[in-house]
Amino acid sequence: GESVGLHLPTLSVQEGDNSIINCAYSNSASDYFIWYKQESGKGPQFIIDIRSNMDKRQGQRVTVLLNKTVKHLSLQIAATQPGDSAVYFCAENYNQGGKLIFGQGTELSVKP
C-alpha cells in the first residue's frame, strides 16, 4: 500500500551536533515532499519542503536532500538544540492534491 517510511524510529544526539533524519517514500510519481516537526500536544509544524525537480534545499539550520533514484529523503539539522526535540515526519504529495502521505515519524531527542 501507500507508505512513506522512516529508517529510524528514534534518534538521540548531543546538543550542538548535527542530526540526520532519513525517510523512504514509495510513490515514484510524488512530486512534492515536506518535513514537519510535531511537539507533544501540538499539530505538525512545517519545516521545509522540496519539489521533485530539485535535489537539495536549505533553510535556516535545516537542509533537505532528495534522491529520486532510490526514493529517499533526508532532513539535516545543524547545531541541534534542545528545542529541536520532537517527532519529525516526512510527507509526500502528488500533483497538488490535498492528500499528504505521512510516515510513522522519528523521535529526535537532544541531550544537553
Added chain:
Amino acid sequence: ETGVTQSPTHLIKTRGQQVTLRCSSQSGHNTVSWYQQALGQGPQFIFQYYREEENGRGNFPPRFSGLQFPNYSSELNVNALELDDSALYLCASRRLDVGETQYFGPGTRLLVL
C-alpha cells in the same frame, strides 16, 4: 503559530455517539484537509474540501463526513463512533492556487469509551 484553530481541544464520547469537530482556516486559505492521527502514528488523510465541496477522500467510511462554509471554516462529523476512532484529529489549510504547503492546527483529541 499557523493561524489554524480547532475546537474543542479535547472530547470524550461513548461508542455509538456522534461528534462534530471544528476548524477555522488560516486567513486567505480556501482549502481544508482533515487527518486522523492515532497514537504513535503519522497522520492519515480523511478528506479535503475546496469551494465547499469534497474533492478528495482517503480510506475512511461514509460515517466520516464534512462541511466547508463560505468563510472557509470547516467541520468534521463522525457518526456511530467506534473505539478505534480515538485519535488526534487535525485540520490543515492552504491556498489551492498558490501551492501545496498545508498548515496544521493544534488538533482535537477524541477519546471514545
